[in-house]
Amino acid sequence: MTEVRTAVTGTVMTITLDGPDRMNSLSPDTLDGLEAALDAAERDASLSSLVITGTGRAFCVGMDIGFLGACFADPPGVFLPFIRRYHEFLDRLEACPLPSVAAVNGLARAGGFELLLACDFVIAADEAKVGDTHSDFGIVPGAGASQRAPRKIGDQRARALLLAGRWLSGPEMADWGLALASVPRADLAGEVARLTGALGDRSRAVTGIIKRLLNAAPDVTLAEGLRLERELFTRFHEEVADADEGYRAYVEKRRPVWNAR
CATH class of the missing domain: 1.10.12 (Lyase 2-enoyl-coa Hydratase; Chain  A, domain 2)
Structure with a gap:
């Protein structure tokens, strides 16, 4: 299972998806942790920004493969309620008065791609690999990719990701406007800190x-x-x-x- 850890440094809360053996995949328990972290962030008037990142080789690869089995076994009872909850969380993240930064440390796809689309800023590691991949597995995007991607990167590039299965490296993300910047993974934390520093000390x-x-x-x-x-x-x-x-x-x-x- 992917656990959700939070840490506050100064006025910045970092939310870390911590399940490297599961590639930081999503499950109901993970979503519980994400919702609790956002609840805490919204209550804390001292915070100026949020950072969301992952551990290991992945940022987030979307839904946990084991949980997906339960979803496909009972779409009305399991799959659709989870997708509704995830939609609601991403809507809340997008509307949160705190600016959010996705620190994309590695692989991001499907629901992980949809998570970074809902953030205000994306800083990517050069080594990152990002794609939508829903259509690769015979499934329609369910948590916002079809609507947020065209708004972020334009129609043709969104079609390349969602219809043609295009993958992007960190530098390509920056070139496409999906990321504000791309830096070597070793420099990711410092680049994110520079951005959150600029976001701090504001009303x-x-x-x-x-x-x-x-x-x-x-x-x-x-x-x-x-x-x-x-x-x-x-x-x-x-x-x-x-x-x-x-x-x-x-x-x-x-x-x-x-x-x-």
């Missing part, structure tokens, strides 16, 4: 609103998006004092103290 309220606006952008017209921006801008200034605090901190040459709401 959580501001970050959450910006994430909401960016997530909405692909699905609305420009006019609708601008209207939403004005609405949230107005509500922010009515309900949160962070803009005034940011201004005063700048003038007074001190670090800002953000409102936790």
Whole structure:
């Protein structure tokens, strides 16, 4: 079984899929751990970002092969409820006010590919190998790949991954816009730390609103998006004092103290 371990360093929570003998595959117990980790992250007002990574040679290879046997034996009772839960978790991760970083240390496919698609940022090891692979095994993507991939990398490249079974290395992920950067595996932790450092010391309220606006952008017209921006801008200034605090901190040459709401 893949266990889920969490560790907090400064203002960053790292969520590690720890099942190297199972290639960090997913099962109901693993999903329990992921949901509990996200619950804890959302409650902790001191955090500024999340990092999700794996141990060993894999980031996450999708569903556990043994659990898949139970899924195929009873799709209505086992498979579909699990997929619904995984969808809900990925939706929550995408909507979470904390920016999330997938540190892709190795192999990612199927449900693991869908996990990194739901993160705000991807930093890949050069040695990583990423693909969708659902169609290789006669199954339709069930946790968001068909919708998130075209939005992240464009129509033709999404089709190459989902229909033609294309695999990407870390540098190819960066070239396609699927990853922000690709570095040697030995440098992955340092590159992720540089990114999370840039994400730190910011208003959580501001970050959450910006994430909401960016997530909405692909699905609305420009006019609708601008209207939403004005609405949230107005509500922010009515309900949160962070803009005034940011201004005063700048003038007074001190670090800002953000409102936790």
